[in-house]
Amino acid sequence: MSLLEITDLAVHFDTEDGLVQAVRDISLTLEEGEILALCGESGCGKSVTAMSVPRLLPPGTTKLSGSIRLDGRELTTLPEPELRKVRGKDVSVVFQEPMTSLNPSFTVGYQIAEVLRRHEKLSRRAAMDRAVELLELVGIPAPRRRVKEYPHQLSGGMRQRVMIAIAVACSPRVLIADEPTTALDVTIQAGVLDVFRDLRDRLGTAIILITHDLGVVADIADRAVVMYAGRAVEQAPVAELFARPRHPYTLGLMKALPSAAVNGRLAEIPGMVPSPMSDPDECAFRARCPRAQDDCATSRPPLVRQAAGHLAACFHPGEQP
Amino acid sequence: MVWFILRRCGSAVIVLFVASVLIFLGVRALPGDPAVVMAGEEASPAVVEAIRHEFGLDKPLPAQYVDYVAQTLSGNLGRSTQDQIPVADILAERLPVTLELSALAMLVAIVVGVGSGIVASVRRGKLADYVATGFGLAGLSVPHFWLGLLGILLFAVTLRWLPASGYVPFTEDPGQNLQRMLLPALVLGTGFAAILMRQTRSAMLGALSADYVRTARSKGLAEAKVVGAHALRNSLTTVVTVLGLQLGALISGAVVTEQIFVIPGFGKLTVDAVLTRNYPVIQAVVLVTVIGYVVVNLLVDIAYAYLNPRIRLSGGGHG
Numbered sequence: 252m253s254l255l256e257i258t259d260l261a262v263h264f265d266t267e268d269g270l271v272q273a274v275r276d277i278s279l280t281l282e283e284g285e286i287l288a289l290c291g292e293s294g295c296g297k298s299v300t301a302m303s304v305p306r307l308l309p310p311g312t313t314k315l316s317g318s319i320r321l322d323g324r325e326l327t328t329l330p331e332p333e334l335r336k337v338r339g340k341d342v343s344v345v346f347q348e349p350m351t352s353l354n355p356s357f358t359v360g361y362q363i364a365e366v367l368r369r370h371e372k373l374s375r376r377a378a379m380d381r382a383v384e385l386l387e388l389v390g391i392p393a394p395r396r397r398v399k400e401y402p403h404q405l406s407g408g409m410r411q412r413v414m415i416a417i418a419v420a421c422s423p424r425v426l427i428a429d430e431p432t433t434a435l436d437v438t439i440q441a442g443v444l445d446v447f448r449d450l451r452d453r454l455g456t457a458i459i460l461i462t463h464d465l466g467v468v469a470d471i472a473d474r475a476v477v478m479y480a481g482r483a484v485e486q487a488p489v490a491e492l493f494a495r496p497r498h499p500y501t502l503g504l505m506k507a508l509p510s511a512a513v514n515g516r517l518a519e520i521p522g523m524v525p526s527p528m529s530d531p532d533e534c535a536f537r538a539r540c541p542r543a544q545d546d547c548a549t550s551r552p553p554l555v556r557q558a559a560g561h562l563a564a565c566f567h568p569g570e571q572p
Numbered sequence: 573m574v575w576f577i578l579r580r581c582g583s584a585v586i587v588l589f590v591a592s593v594l595i596f597l598g599v600r601a602l603p604g605d606p607a608v609v610m611a612g613e614e615a616s617p618a619v620v621e622a623i624r625h626e627f628g629l630d631k632p633l634p635a636q637y638v639d640y641v642a643q644t645l646s647g648n649l650g651r652s653t654q655d656q657i658p659v660a661d662i663l664a665e666r667l668p669v670t671l672e673l674s675a676l677a678m679l680v681a682i683v684v685g686v687g688s689g690i691v692a693s694v695r696r697g698k699l700a701d702y703v704a705t706g707f708g709l710a711g712l713s714v715p716h717f718w719l720g721l722l723g724i725l726l727f728a729v730t731l732r733w734l735p736a737s738g739y740v741p742f743t744e745d746p747g748q749n750l751q752r753m754l755l756p757a758l759v760l761g762t763g764f765a766a767i768l769m770r771q772t773r774s775a776m777l778g779a780l781s782a783d784y785v786r787t788a789r790s791k792g793l794a795e796a797k798v799v800g801a802h803a804l805r806n807s808l809t810t811v812v813t814v815l816g817l818q819l820g821a822l823i824s825g826a827v828v829t830e831q832i833f834v835i836p837g838f839g840k841l842t843v844d845a846v847l848t849r850n851y852p853v854i855q856a857v858v859l860v861t862v863i864g865y866v867v868v869n870l871l872v873d874i875a876y877a878y879l880n881p882r883i884r885l886s887g888g889g890h891g
Binding site (some may be wrong): 353 | 782783784786787788789790791792793794802805806879880881882885
């Protein structure tokens with residue numbers, strides 16, 4: 252049994268314009284101490300997939316089906332009060348926007364201590380002492396002074412470290428990091444990734460890393476799931492994925508990396524992402540795919556095994572465009 | 573924080589200085605010579621001159637201003653032209669009445685307005701939200717005098733629960749006092765509550781969709797804590813701002829409300845003084861109103877700094 256098992260997860264949003272199908276039949280697993288990258292372009296459903304685990308999607312308009320099991324315990328049907336014991340304790344989240352994800356009215360120490368007092372039932376004093384240790388753990392200098400400061404007194408990189416300190420305060424089993432380095436300078440990015448790696452090594456925390464940056468994936472992840480239009484199109488260990496990508500979309504993403512630019516111009520994937528409102532029985536990437544054939548239009552390619560641990564959803568898989 | 577308060581106090585003193593100059597000049601700019609008025613139409617120029625000298629009206633304006641400030645600071649606000657009672661005594665009698673009415677109205681407004689604003693934002697798009705915004709719109713649109721008359725009609729005439737009008741000092745009979753103040757306070761507080769409700773609701777809606785509220789939820793905090801601590805704390809600056817800005821409306825509302833319920837307060841004093849052209853009283857009333865404004869704004873600024881660490885910690889710089 253894996254630490255986290257997501258089976259046939261589908262997430263729909265009931266909007267004024269109709270039903271938006273954000274995630275369609277995703278299945279994936281996460282092992283203890285594993286760093287799994289969810290990648291793909293904006294709107295592909297990677298964040299929604301991850302946020303479904305602690306059910307942090309807008310209630311009321313979200314329709315969720317499928318199964319999410321943490322240590323064999325079903326989370327999708329767990330009542331809200333029970334789920335609140337899971338959030339911040341077993342499953343915690345580092346959000347994308349370090350500048351706005353901390354409350355401007357409270358000291359960072361208070362915001363770290365809060366989660367400890369909630370789940371570990373620590374006293375105010377003990378929680379503050381622990382907050383200082385956590386700030387040290389995530390590499391913030393002079394933590395005794397910083398713990399009394401407000402978010403606006405900290406830089407973006409430091410705020411992101413505070414967010415990580417909050418997320419790891421109760422030693423979670425699963426840490427979800429939603430584009431944790433996107434808003435940061437490149438030099439600070441590497442430091443934040445080191446913090447994640449360190450946590451995994453020290454506490455055995457499993458990490459779901461949501462990113463559109465394949466450089467980050469190559470740097471830190473063990474395994475990656477590439478998503479397109481709400482579905483997983485390719486899934487493989489990172490070394491395998493970069494050595495032998497099978498899906499033309501994955502290949503397109505890799506070519507769009509700045510380091511692979513030819514003649515100073517970035518390669519791009521032509522065309523547009525299909526509408527999340529409709530879901531015809533065809534390959535969603537068909538219209539943008541250089542390999543598209545007639546069969547791509549008649550049915551949707553299933554996610555099938557290409558090699559050991561390597562799955563791809565393509566009728567014409569291969570390493571060449 | 574101490575520096576911040578001192579700086580604000582300094583600017584409050586400047587505002588008071590400017591206001592006192594304007595009040596002083598305003599009265600001097602009024603048509604007619606007060607010495608002639610006091611001496612009477614038939615008086616000889618020598619008498620007029622004597623009066624002018626006695627009241628210092630023959631001195632240059634700056635000297636007169638210094639006299640005026642010195643007199644005011646020593647508590648001498650002159651005498652009412654109607655009955656020769658010292659204006660300071662009149663104020664001491666009338667001001668507490670209006671302060672009580674305003675405080676009660678503000679209490680009603682904060683409890684009802686902020687409370688329903690929070691509920692409306694949490695239950696956005698549900699029945700409670702529609703009820704609250706509906707009453708909010710109604711409360712905003714209804715004029716004080718109409719609401720006051722309706723209130724008297726319903727609670728005093730039809731139901732006979734409350735007395736229709738009149739005033740009993742709190743020191744004489746607290747029960748009677750509150751009974752008679754209840755309806756005026758409700759009437760005066762309604763419009764205020766409506767504004768607070770709308771502002772609280774929109775501030776809370778903004779806060780509830782903020783990233784830090786999502787962070788609070790991701791920590792597994794109870795919804796009461798997410799709403800009551802994380803979202804509300806950041807909405808309070810808006811609430812405090814509106815409280816300060818609406819003080820003017822509260823004063824003008826008090827004038828009308830006191831008139832309807834025949835409450836011998838500051839508002840009624842103002843109206844009576846204007847109707848009888850009782851200049852010393854008008855002058856004092858304006859001065860007290862200005863002081864009230866300045867003090868409340870000072871309190872608002874301090875509350876602001878307390879609520880917002882970005883202002884509090886900016887120290888001497890750009891706060």
